[in-house]
Amino acid sequence: MTLLPGPLNLACYADDPWEQELVVYAGTAVENLTGTTWAAHMRDIPGGAIVGMITVAVTNPTGGVLRLSLTAAQTKAIATAGGSLVWDLQRIGGSTLLVGTISSSIDVTVP
Numbered sequence: 001m002t003l004l005p006g007p008l009n010l011a012c013y014a015d016d017p018w019e020q021e022l023v024v025y026a027g028t029a030v031e032n033l034t035g036t037t038w039a040a041h042m043r044d045i046p047g048g049a050i051v052g053m054i055t056v057a058v059t060n061p062t063g064g065v066l067r068l069s070l071t072a073a074q075t076k077a078i079a080t081a082g083g084s085l086v087w088d089l090q091r092i093g094g095s096t097l098l099v100g101t102i103s104s105s106i107d108v109t110v111p
Helices: 072-080
Strands: 010-013 018-023 038-043 050-060 065-070 084-091 096-105
Touching: 010 018, 010 072, 050 072, 050 084, 065 072, 072 096
Parallel strands: 010 096
Antiparallel strands: 018 065, 038 050, 038 084, 050 065, 084 096
């Protein structure tokens, strides 16, 4: 049986760095990510041009922890590109784990 990627929509603020940690499970157990590499692309539409890449780091391999991150310049680029892009997270040499949108809002408070 092939599992479909899980949905995960992300949100950030333009001009602010962003990060989020995820724990990967294999069934009900935390998956050991030792030796794995990952990629996460952002596009305007599925199959469209790559607008940017989300940095993916395995921060705790035996705990199954991944950290996704964007720089302030990247969050601003998302807002400039219309405020919302599609993205996915794929294990290199494996399958796609997550899919969704990533949106970037402009700050309300501007000192």
